[in-house]
Amino acid sequence: MHRHIIVSGDDALATTIADELKNAGATVVRLLDAETSEAGVAGELTLHDVSRALAVVCAGNDDARNLEIALLARKANPDVRVVARVANDVLREAVADDEGPGATLDVADLAAPSVVEACLAQTTHRFDAAGIEFVVSGTTASREATLRELYGDLAPVAVIHCQNSPDPGEMDVCPGRDQRVHRGDTAIMIGTADEIAAQGIRIPSATRTRTGRPWPRRVIDSVRGVLGDFNPTFYPVVAATTLVLISSTIILRFGYQAPPTMGWIDAFYFTVETMTTTGYGDFSFVNQPTWLRTFSTMLMFSGVTTTALLVSFVADVLLSRRFVFASARPRVRHLRNHIVVVGLSALGMRVVSDLTAAGYEVAVIELDEENRFLSAVRDLDVPVIFGDATLRQTLKAARVDRARAVAVLTRDDMINIETGIVLTEMLGTRTETREHWTPVPLVLRVYDRTLGFAVAQRFGFENVRSTVELAAPWFIGGAIGLQVLGTFSVGQRSFVVGGMQVAPGSELDGLRMYELSTHTRVIAITTSNGLLKLHPRRDARLHGDDTVYLVGPYRDLIETLRRGRPPRPPADEGQQQEAKAS
Known part of the structure; x- marks a missing residue:
């Protein structure tokens, strides 16, 4: 094989990348996670002749494996394009420092802008x-x-x-x-x-001012949040403990016989000392009447019991990570026109960061109290509601009925779809043209694009975002030399803005604008001598070494790029048979 593209990974993203590259005429070799030989990744890369490959795309969902393949591929062939999927920020920055051709990409970073816009x-x-x-x-x-x-x-x-x-x-x-x-x-x-x-089209401001909470409100919200986070049984125990404490103080004040005499402070002090079994020895029931010694026995028993219960309830709250976010529920009660993000996945965290940076109020619903992004959310001063988002009471606690939008971004597609259906039933109405409709924009993250399109069509969701659909163009562009400048969505269609250089002697060399794909739009051309042409006319010609900037669905851009690549040299019979077999 020669000038082929190796694609590693066996999930929906890797499969989509491989299929689209094949449709664009590239020779693709799959490196599946389950088929790694005993020789390991290095042996597989040697078997697939990485030294003669055009690009290596590491698109699996395992950062460690992607990093291993990327480093070994770069070592075997310094000139190969390496496009690696790395979610870990530290690893991604380390790999990005490599000066070889290619790119290091994170699916969450690529998909988040479209979710925020929706x-x-x-x-x-x-x-x-x-x-x-x-x-x-x-x-x-x-x-x-x-x-x-x-x-x-x-x-x-x-x-x-x-x-x-x-x-x-x-x-x-x-x-x-x-x-x-x-x-x-x-x-x-x-x-x-x-x-x-x-043309009189207003361009809205990119950011807005986010109103901060004054410190008195922070204190009040925190106290109310902590009190609301205790087990409901905690309050009857507090009442019982208080009743025992007051009753014992009164009895000791008037029933404890001298010497020495016992005032109110002494009575209260001795009661606490007895209930907590501290026993400093400054007071004693030894020389007291029988009824008072019997009372002391009951006091010690009840005191130990109530104290133990109080300590256990307090420890449950203090040792739980919910304590850090205990002010979430009272804060959400005051939110209006906020954005609810369901699920602190990597994508959810990036969306929360972008929204808060733009000045919008955000509330988060998360099921896992040990989620690794909770500390980052705390730094952003974003309230978190812990609970199952498929339950109505959890969604009501986040005040979705007063929200500006709801983004459901958990890692599980089925949970996202179920939450979307529950939200539609809570907020939706029925009309003649649509069975379900909600005035609150609902954005659903669905990983697989085929499932995403089916869900949008079946349930009438207008803003289903497939992370595969949004991320795939960046990986494909990095593999074949298309400079992806941005992606955006119109309805359920994804569009890409990209730049490409026309190779001399390619199909595009000498072609007129109107002979290009009808589903792409050329917005600018930079000629080989540096001249910039904006909005070229239909009869304008492309020339070798021109840089063309286009916008359109990424499949059409890939087809246009294929036509702009250098013509392939004639292959001998052995190469032709090898390419046919692959």
Whole structure:
């Protein structure tokens, strides 16, 4: 084999990457976790001829294995592109220091921006290409006209038809500027920030001010949270202990015989001393009447019992990590227009960080009290509700009915789907056109894209985000040389902004714009002599060594990139048979 791509891993992400690379015409070799030979990873890489490979994609869900494959591949072939999936921040930074070609990526980092945008109902996306800031922005057509008449030279990315059009709900991907739209249709346009502003499209501010809690409120919330976190039996025990303490103090004040006399303070002191079995010896029941000595026996027994119960309840709270987040429930009672994040997975933690950094109030629902991200959430001053998100009482405690949005991001797809259904039943209404609808934006994380599409269609969820669908373009681009500049979602479709260099002699060399894929949009070209062309016309030609910046569904971008690669040299008969066998 020669110039092939090795893909390791056997989960949905690795399978998707391998399938898409094959569809793009690449020769792919799978390195499955369960098929590692006794010789180990090094032996497998040698068997698959890594020294002649174009790229190695480490896409499994095991950081240690991905790191091992990446390091061994780089050692065997310093020029191979190595694209590694690493979730651990420390390991990712260490691998990223390697100066070889490739990339080190984290699925959570790649998927989080799309989830945040869905939570905030944002239709504006910013990215840099050719040193210029471009903006993708959604806007509603004010009248029936062509896209050119409404938005000038802005490049259309997609049009979503409204109820006034013949095909309501349908999406046109990268239509021409001369396409007519109806009033109310949503047009997703792309251009520079100045061009967008010139067309009267408002670009919302990226951040907002987050209101901090004054310290008196922090103290009150903490105290109320701690008190509310005790076992309900704790309070009857406190009442019983207080009753014993008061009764004994009164009895000792008037019933204890001198010498010495016992005042109120002495009586209270001796009661506590007896209940806690401390016994300093300064007071004694030895020379007291029989009834008082009998009372002391009951006092010691009841005192030991109630004290032990109190200590056990207090220890349960203090030793539990819930104590750190005990102020969550009273804080959530005061939240309005907040965003509820269900599940502190790696993706959930990244979403929480991005939302708080943007100035939004966030509340978290988490089942595991030992979750490793809890300390990071505490540093962000975000309240955490511990409980099962599939239960209505847990969701009510987070005040989902007053929330701006709910993002369900646990590691289990089935839990996410079940939670989404429960939320829809709690908050939804029925209409003639849709069985389930909720005014609170609901964002569901589903790992597998096929399952994600099926769930969205079956239950009417509008914001299902597949981490595979969002992350795969970055891994594929890193493997074949597509510079991925950003991804964004329109409805359930994922779009990619990428840059590629046209190889001399390739299929794209000398091609006109209108001969490209109809589902991609060229937004800029940097010529070989450094000249920048924005929004090139349909009759403009591509030339070898030009750098082209495109936007569109990633499958179409990959196909365009394939056409821009150098032509393959003629293979001899042995190579042809080898490629056919692979």
